[in-house]
Amino acid sequence: MSSLDSLKPGQKIKLTVVANPKTANSQQTIERLMRQDPTANRSLRKAHRMRQQRLNVYNRGNRDWTAREICARIVRSNKGNSWTMIYSPVLANDIASIAKYVTIENA
Numbered sequence: 001m002s003s004l005d006s007l008k009p010g011q012k013i014k015l016t017v018v019a020n021p022k023t024a025n026s027q028q029t030i031e032r033l034m035r036q037d038p039t040a041n042r043s044l045r046k047a048h049r050m051r052q053q054r055l056n057v058y059n060r061g062n063r064d065w066t067a068r069e070i071c072a073r074i075v076r077s078n079k080g081n082s083w084t085m086i087y088s089p090v091l092a093n094d095i096a097s098i099a100k101y102v103t104i105e106n107a
Contacts, residue, residue: 004092004095004096004099010086012106013105013106014104014105014106015105017030017080019101020101021077021101027077032094033083033098034081035074036086038084040074047071047072047074048071055069056068
């Protein structure tokens with residue numbers, strides 16, 4: 001388990017959720033960091049592209065209106081989920097705020 005001080009910029013780290021977050025803000029922070037995983041990011045981009053292709057365009061008052069599909073939740077902050085990401089000093093405050101819910105390892 002690495003401490004936040006020993007991490008270097010550009011280093012790959014693996015984070016694992018060890019406890020379910022108690023607050024909605026912590027849950028959102030964990031999910032935002034999970035979206036930086038390359039596989040999750042790829043899935044989000046693909047889902048966005050598919051939603052754009054299936055955009056529902058209908059006529060209302062002789063004008064085109066669009067109805068967008070609801071985004072799927074690709075990442076969940078459940079206990080046991082893990083992801084890898086590249087560490088950046090910009091993320092230090094976010095990682096420090098959720099440190100009691102995750103473990104940090106070198107990837």
